[in-house]
Amino acid sequence: MAEYKYSTLAVHAGQHPCPLTGAVNVPVYLSSTFELTGIGTDRGWDYSRAGNPTRDRLETALAALEGGHSGHAFASGMAAIYALVAMLRAGDHVVCSRDVYAGTVRLFDQIVSGYGIEIEYVDTSDLKAVEAAMRPATKLVHIESPSNPLMILTDIAGVCAIAHARGAEVSVDNTFLSPALQSPIALGADIVMHSTTKYLNGHSDGIGGALIGTKPEHKERFLLVQKAAGSILSPFECFLVLRGIKTMPLRIKQHEENGRVVAEFLSTHPKVEKLAYPGLKSHPQHALAVKQQKGFGSMMSFELEGREAAGRFLGALKLFLNAESLGGVESLASHSATTTHASVSAETRAGMGITEGRIRLSIGIEDKEDLIADLDGALGKV
Numbered sequence: 334m335a336e337y338k339y340s341t342l343a344v345h346a347g348q349h350p351c352p353l354t355g356a357v358n359v360p361v362y363l364s365s366t367f368e369l370t371g372i373g374t375d376r377g378w379d380y381s382r383a384g385n386p387t388r389d390r391l392e393t394a395l396a397a398l399e400g401g402h403s404g405h406a407f408a409s410g411m412a413a414i415y416a417l418v419a420m421l422r423a424g425d426h427v428v429c430s431r432d433v434y435a436g437t438v439r440l441f442d443q444i445v446s447g448y449g450i451e452i453e454y455v456d457t458s459d460l461k462a463v464e465a466a467m468r469p470a471t472k473l474v475h476i477e478s479p480s481n482p483l484m485i486l487t488d489i490a491g492v493c494a495i496a497h498a499r500g501a502e503v504s505v506d507n508t509f510l511s512p513a514l515q516s517p518i519a520l521g522a523d524i525v526m527h528s529t530t531k532y533l534n535g536h537s538d539g540i541g542g543a544l545i546g547t548k549p550e551h552k553e554r555f556l557l558v559q560k561a562a563g564s565i566l567s568p569f570e571c572f573l574v575l576r577g578i579k580t581m582p583l584r585i586k587q588h589e590e591n592g593r594v595v596a597e598f599l600s601t602h603p604k605v606e607k608l609a610y611p612g613l614k615s616h617p618q619h620a621l622a623v624k625q626q627k628g629f630g631s632m633m634s635f636e637l638e639g640r641e642a643a644g645r646f647l648g649a650l651k652l653f654l655n656a657e658s659l660g661g662v663e664s665l666a667s668h669s670a671t672t673t674h675a676s677v678s679a680e681t682r683a684g685m686g687i688t689e690g691r692i693r694l695s696i697g698i699e700d701k702e703d704l705i706a707d708l709d710g711a712l713g714k715v
């Protein structure tokens with residue numbers, strides 16, 4: 334399928350008709366076990382934890398969309414990150430973007446560090462800091478670009494060059510942009526991670542996660558974690574993500590266009606401060622965004638005067654829903670300090686630059702004029 338362009342892959346990779354019935358959609362194989370053909374022989378599947386035909390199709394699609402060697406679907410984005418670090422051992426060192434998804438910090442600090450694995454948070458937007466953090470025991474550099482909610486970029490190719498020179502692998506959480514707008518593997522990454530809950534599914538109706546590897550060893554390792562630890566995605570959820578993927582390129586086009594128009598509107602509004610959106614020329618890393626991304630996405634954040642102003646704004650929105658998460662067809666607005674970063678201490682948040690007035694937007698695919706009217710109306714109430 335590698336000869337096909339992106340939108341074609343989204344519709345067809347892993348999504349060929351059912352060979353038995355001709356059904357054009359991937360069947361949902363609700364079967365825990367599979368009849369064997371003899372002693373030690375089967376038709377490709379024996380037990381659904383180890384492999385399921387619907388999951389196989391999704392995993393094929395994910396590998397194709399990211400240009401990887403194999404795809405692996407997990408029960409959530411967090412389960413995928415847990416699987417990523419499952420094969421590390423006591424004494425190993427991990428370098429992680431400081432501005433990473435707060436759930437990743439919770440997993441690393443409250444669970445993984447208890448295994449004797451050392452996690453070091455580094456400002457990965459600064460390549461010199463990444464270089465300085467590398468040690469002989471560093472096995473993995475885990476990065477997120479753009480970051481949440483400040484939209485700080487990490488130079489993926491730059492980090493890969495530093496890590497590879499020291500024998501470490503690089504994993505990239507590509508959730509914020511989707512495979513349609515950023516290809517970490519093409520930039521040198523070894524492993525790509527997704528919360529499929531967001532743009533891949535795209536309809537806010539299922540939780541899921543994925544890892545895409547580039548080497549046969551990754552496939553072996555992630556298949557073992559799926560089979561041994563068991564946090565696999567159910568066949569029905571796999572079907573939902575496969576269904577979402579078909580329209581992802583189309584959805585992303587609208588997300589992008591709306592994101593750009595909303596960012597332009599906000600950038601001139603007197604009540605909006607410190608707007609973070611890499612598509613604006615005023616973003617300090619706009620040139621890097623142009624270089625390593627295929628678009629700017631539809632995530633952005635900005636500051637209002639304080640917590641009270643943020644509350645009034647969220648309460649006055651009519652179309653935007655005050656909810657966590659992102660990447661669905663509906664536009665969402667959320668208060669970073671009490672949602673995604675609630676588990677981060679106020680002190681750490683302040684150090685990161687996430688104030689009590691910080692609002693994050695995930696721009697959906699509604700009509701852009703309606704979205705702007707809603708934001709304008711709510712800002713008027715601040």
Ligand SMILES: *Cc1c(COP(=O)(O)O)cnc(C)c1O
Pocket residue numbers: 409410411412434436477481506508509527528529530531540541542
């Ligand atoms: C949502 C999210 C996750 C976690 O994914 P879940 O599917 O909620 O477990 C990880 N990283 C990023 C960037 C996310 O937005």
